[in-house]
Amino acid sequence: MALPKRIIKETERLVADPAPGITAAPHDDNLRYFDVTIQGPDGSPFQNGVFRLELFLPEEYPMSPPKVRFLTKIYHPNIDKLGRICLDILKDKWSPALQIRTVLLSVQALLSAPNPDDPLATDVAKHYKENEKDAQRVSREWTEKYASA
Amino acid sequence: MAKVPRNFRLLEELEKGEKGIGDGSCSYGLEDGDDIMMSHWNGTIIGPGHTVHENRIYSLKITCGDHYPDQPPVVQFISRVNLPFVNQVDGRVDPTKLPVLSHWSRNSSIETVLVEIRREMASFNNRKLPQPPEGSTFL
Numbered sequence: 001m002a003l004p005k006r007i008i009k010e011t012e013r014l015v016a017d018p019a020p021g022i023t024a025a026p027h028d029d030n031l032r033y034f035d036v037t038i039q040g041p042d043g044s045p046f047q048n049g050v051f052r053l054e055l056f057l058p059e060e061y062p063m064s065p066p067k068v069r070f071l072t073k074i075y076h077p078n079i080d081k082l083g084r085i086c087l088d089i090l091k092d093k094w095s096p097a098l099q100i101r102t103v104l105l106s107v108q109a110l111l112s113a114p115n116p117d118d119p120l121a122t123d124v125a126k127h128y129k130e131n132e133k134d135a136q137r138v139s140r141e142w143t144e145k146y147a148s149a
Numbered sequence: 150m151a152k153v154p155r156n157f158r159l160l161e162e163l164e165k166g167e168k169g170i171g172d173g174s175c176s177y178g179l180e181d182g183d184d185i186m187m188s189h190w191n192g193t194i195i196g197p198g199h200t201v202h203e204n205r206i207y208s209l210k211i212t213c214g215d216h217y218p219d220q221p222p223v224v225q226f227i228s229r230v231n232l233p234f235v236n237q238v239d240g241r242v243d244p245t246k247l248p249v250l251s252h253w254s255r256n257s258s259i260e261t262v263l264v265e266i267r268r269e270m271a272s273f274n275n276r277k278l279p280q281p282p283e284g285s286t287f288l
Contacts, residue, residue, distance in 0.1 A: 033154045059151040067157050071185065081183050084160070 003031050007057060010100050022104045024055065032057040036068075036104060040147065041112040045139035046074070049147030053083070053107070055100065065094035066103055075135075075142040077116040077125035085110070086120035158218055159187040162258055175263035177211065188213055190222075190259060194267050200276035202230075205283055209266075211259055221253040224262060227288060229281040232269065240287035242266070 011031070014024045021039035026032070036053040040046025052071040058064050068090060070083030078086040089098060089106055119125030127135040153161070166177045173195070180189040192209040196202025208227040214220060226240035234246035244250035249257055249265040269275055 027154075030152055030154060032151050054154070054156060056154055056157045057151065058153070061151075067160075069156065069160065073185070082160070082163075082185060082187070 006062060007032065014100060019101055019105055019108075021108060022101075024100060024104060032061075034100070038104065038108050038111070040143060041108060044112045045136040046076075046111045046143050046147070049143035051111075051147050053104075055104075057100075062096040062098075065090050065098075066100060068103060068107060073142060073146040075124055075139040076111065077114045077119045077121055077128045078110055080120045084120065086118060155213075155215070155217055156187065159213060162260070163187065165260065170260055171264075175260065175267055177259050177263060180210070192224075192259065192263050194263055194270070197267055197271040197276075200271050201278060201280050202270045202276075205280075208286075209263070211262070213259070218255050218258070221250045221257070222259060222262065224250070224266075225287075227286050229285040229287055231278050231280050232266075232275055234269070238287075 011026055018024070021041070023037045024034045026034050034055040036055050038051045038053060040049035040051065049072075051074060054069055054071055056067045058067060068085055070079055070085065072083075074083075080086075085107060087106060087110055089095075089103065114128060116125040116128040124135065127138070162177075163179060170176065174197070175192070175194050177190055177192040179187060180191050190211040190213065192211050194207045194209065196205035196207065206228070207230055210225045210227060212223040212225075214223070221244060223244075224242040226235055226242070229240070231237070234243050235241070236243060242250065244253075247265065247269070249262055
């Protein structure tokens with residue numbers, strides 16, 4: 001199975017020069033399928049957590065965006081119970097100029113900046129809108145319970 | 150071709166199932182919306198018309214193991230039904246007796262399994278088989 005040169009290049013760089021707080025390693029038997037970890041950003045309720053994700057580059061990549069999902073449970077208004085992520089660049093705002101690295105950095109940034117006005121997990125978003133402090137407390141609890149390194 | 154990994158394949162199936170497939174005669178969804186590994190599914194088949202199954206609603210459990218879709222799912226009827234490929238003690242579908250499972254292909258899906266089972270219900274040999282009382286269950 002020939003892998004496009006662009007994917008090979010991106011993979012080499014991800015492994016050799018990883019973005020801070022992010023790891024991504026391809027599966028041996030499927031080089032389009034990556035195990036990913038993202039550290040919760042400092043100052044966010046996800047601080048000190050290490051979150052596991054999976055990423056897949058579909059056949060059409062880079063004309064279509066990567067598919068990304070959290071495997072670690074997380075209490076966040078833009079991430080649902082199955083780990084699916086609501087992020088514009090993973091959908092209609094995707095551009096082939098973006099890369100795996102930029103996608104993962106955007107996911108990390110989403111942890112610092114939840115957007116309850118464009119929710120995927122409506123119950124979490126409601127909680128964030130009505131009582132942000134209490135919602136952040138739950139996010140911290142879940143981080144400790146499910147994402148401690 | 151890129152090989153879609155298990156979890157992303159199941160997410161695609163889930164999204165398709167949530168939108169509703171075909172004429173609604175077969176449907177499926179996750180048993181538990183929290184099941185992050187997406188292993189346990191419920192399926193429903195509405196019995197085909199002009200057969201003994203007409204208007205009956207059959208519930209099934211579908212289990213997608215770690216090696217799905219390289220390997221077929223495990224399928225089990227909850228509703229009692231008399232079909233040659235269904236174990237009459239526990240409702241399990243015998244994978245050797247149902248071609249969609251015995252000749253499993255990565256292109257097959259939960260949907261194709263349900264559609265094929267429904268097709269079998271309407272086959273010449275099965276359409277008139279005597280059936281247990283409507284609404285009875287194996288479990």
